[in-house]
Amino acid sequence: MTTGVGLSWIGIVRLGLVQTALGAIVVLTTSTLNRVMVVELALPAILPGLLVALHYLIQVVRPRLGHGSDGGARRTPWIVGGMAVLACGGVGASIATAWMATDRIAGIALAALSFCAIGVGVGSAGTALLVLLAKRVEESRRAAAATIVWMMMIVGFAVTAMVAGHLLDPFSPARLVAVTAGVAFVAFVVAVVAVWNVEGDGAPATPAAERTRPPFREALRQVWAEPQARRFTIFVFVSMLAYSAQDLILEPFAGTVFGMTPGESTRLSGVQHAGVLVGMLVVAIAGSAGRGRFGTLRGWTIGGCVASGVALAGLAGAAFAGPGWPLRESVFLLGVANGAFAVAAIGSMMELAGTGRAAREGVRMGLWGAAQAVAFGLGDLVGTAASDVARYLIAAPGQAYALVFAAEALLFLLAAGLAAQVSGGGVLGKPVVRTGGVLIERG
DSSP, X not given: OOOSSOOXXXXXXXXXXXXXXXXHHHHIIIIIHHXXXXXXXXXXTHHHXXXXXXXXXXXXXXXXXXXXXXXXXXXXXXXXXXXXXXXXXXXXXXXXXXXXXXXHHHHHHHHHHHHHHHHHHHHHHHHHHHHHHHHHSOGGGHHHHHXXXXXXXXXHHHHHHXXXXXXXXXOOHHHHHHHHHHHHHHHHHHHHHHHTXXXXXXXXXXXXXXXXXXXXXXXXXXXXXXXXXXXXXXXXXXXXXXXXXXXXXXXXXXXXXXXXXXXXXXXXXXXXXHHHHHHHHHHHHHHHHSSSTTOXXXXXXXXXXXXXXXXXXXXXXXXXXGGGSOHHHHHHXXXXXXXXXXXXXXXXXXXXXXXXXXXXXXXXXXHHHHHHHHHHHHHHHHHHXXXXXXXXXXXXXXXXXXXXXXXXXXXXXXXXXXXXXXXXXXXXXXXXXXXXXXXXXXX
């Protein structure tokens, strides 16, 4: 049982299992149910798009949830409670999807409520989990811890997609509900077991004197008045907007400009994800291999943003060059840059959440989580809308995509400039002055 700072590697992996469980439920609601609505039920694609956007939008409550967790000695109840709400929301969303086959209005109404619950559950469990990691993981382990937890969330995506995919055939609405309920139940149990006794009574990490809370609005005003927290919030929003805006246009770009088949463009997306994992591992290894010889989290964050911008500028060049361009290599490098930036930014977030006024870690982490969620929701919309507008205004598809990639590159360079204005971000592999500490999950 760990009751103070210095969470062991086993403790970090156990908390990573919470992210695995969270990802398992989220991937069913944002991917599988999406497909069922569009293909099996022949509903407009905008419906699941709006529902996914709703679950991001509702996460603006993250600061309030974080403020609630700041008032107690322990974050575990907020993690378990959030997972319970998330599980109920996931099951409700599957019931709603099945209901749409016979009563679309009622099904859509239940789906809207369920996706709101999903957003609240992700916000509560995710925010409290990240604060707990920040307060209990030593500075020298933060880059590696961020990589472990992020990759375990990806494992949750992958394993659930494979297992659920087999169990859903032959498809029926009843089977959809049964599989989703089974995944939600297993995920909740895994999360509860994962956090059991990891935190202890919480008293050593959060003294009673620090748990005196002002009203939420006052706490939020205090945090926003802190230059560090405000600058980092803006950085998170801009960087995550750039990060997510590329998601939905890369495969259409590969098909339109390079003539790739759906299977080829899907494999290209896999190349990007492989690059992301490599980038994460590079920062994690750098963080555990040397005593400051491999730079700071802040430096890796800035460098990752700059490298992402350069890689996107390369894709803009690819749009002009066409099939002769080494597209797979460019996409792989973009993934590496994205992965390095993401893990370094998570590590910096863990470092900075404990700076400033005491007992506001949850509010800070909630503020940054809300900025990330809104950016992800807008990024998917803005990226696809920008490509449509550009292709409408510009006759040549390659030039239109080049314009969008160039705009995303500029966003990353702007994010690098914002990151440079944020002090902190400990030396990789070397403990720095303890600040109380505090991932960005895409959920």
